[in-house]
Amino acid sequence: MVKRNQSNVVSVPINIPQFRHDLITWFEKEQRELPWRENQDPYRVWVSEIMLQQTKVETVIPYFHRFIQSFPTLEALASADEQEVLKAWEGLGYYSRVRNLQTAVKEVVADYEAKVPQDAEQFGKLKGVGPYTKGAVLSIAYGQPEPAVDGNVMRVLSRILLIEEDIAKVKTRKIFEEAVRQLISHDNPSAFNQGLMELGALICTPRNPSCLLCPVQEHCIAYDKGIEQTLPIKTKKTKQQMKAYHVLVLEVNDNEYLLEQRPNEGLLAQMWQFPMVEITEVSENLLLPYINEKYQTTGHSIEKLQPVRHVFSHITWELNVVKIKCDQLHDIKQHQKTLSLEEISEYPLPVSHQKVYRQLLE
């Protein structure tokens, strides 16, 4: 059991040198071959850590290959076109990650001679670099003994050290960071941190952990007590709300469609989409006059396409998709364009609108 006083001092009741050795030896032998493990290039490590936030390894691998191919160096990413960068991230989600990454990379070029800073304070100030990413990059690329506490590490250490704090609370991470500072190998911080995460991914899984195969089973307090399945403790979050929209597929001139760019901030910022109207604003039978008024056009045939249901982490979209052939559109705004199907493929679309786009290709 981990004890701590008011100042977050943690006493770790296990054989630390033995634990380090067991963990690192296992990691060196059993680690997966992953594209970002080919070398220790700080830029590549950084890109991989951003991609891996809330995202599984298998999902990231193809994106990582393509991203590094398109933007092989920090300078290449810094000088790249923003829309092309967003396009490379299309389908990966949490798009602010890549916009922040490009912002940060530009800072590194401007302020640090295009070298990823080794100073924890400097690196941690960069856009999109939080406590986890800071520790991960500095330990993996530069061998610094900094904690890198993610969901895996909290799960693994909650079991090994029997930490029963609620990991849904932001401040709980600090308890785990303090534990890692005591545990971490100064000879090989990279293998130690990655070993904890790899253990969480391969052995110490959320459900049905493979304790019989665990290289640190003998250090695990929860296993000793037979309560590993009850950890970590995490309170559940509120369930999401639903929003219903009409998606307007406006076709003009045969094979020209109206697309619009979403605002610079908020959900799916700067991604492109077919125009959407909240269903509460206009019912389906009034859609044609609504469009004719709004775009100063004459809409003919409304064709109902396959509706789309799309689940985000905190909202669900119910999309009523309608295709409308209409005359020349007027009143096109700055953030809107009419594009052919081929041109649309070059724009970054969220997955929800890719589902609409795919229907047009059929």
Place this chain on the structure above:
DNA sequence: AAATCGGGGTG
């Protein structure tokens, strides 16, 4: 401290 921000996989 709680909400926001994506998308896919699992049991």
Place this chain on the structure above:
DNA sequence: CACCCAGATTT
């Protein structure tokens, strides 16, 4: 369906 994933930022 709920839960989770190599989290960070904003409110």
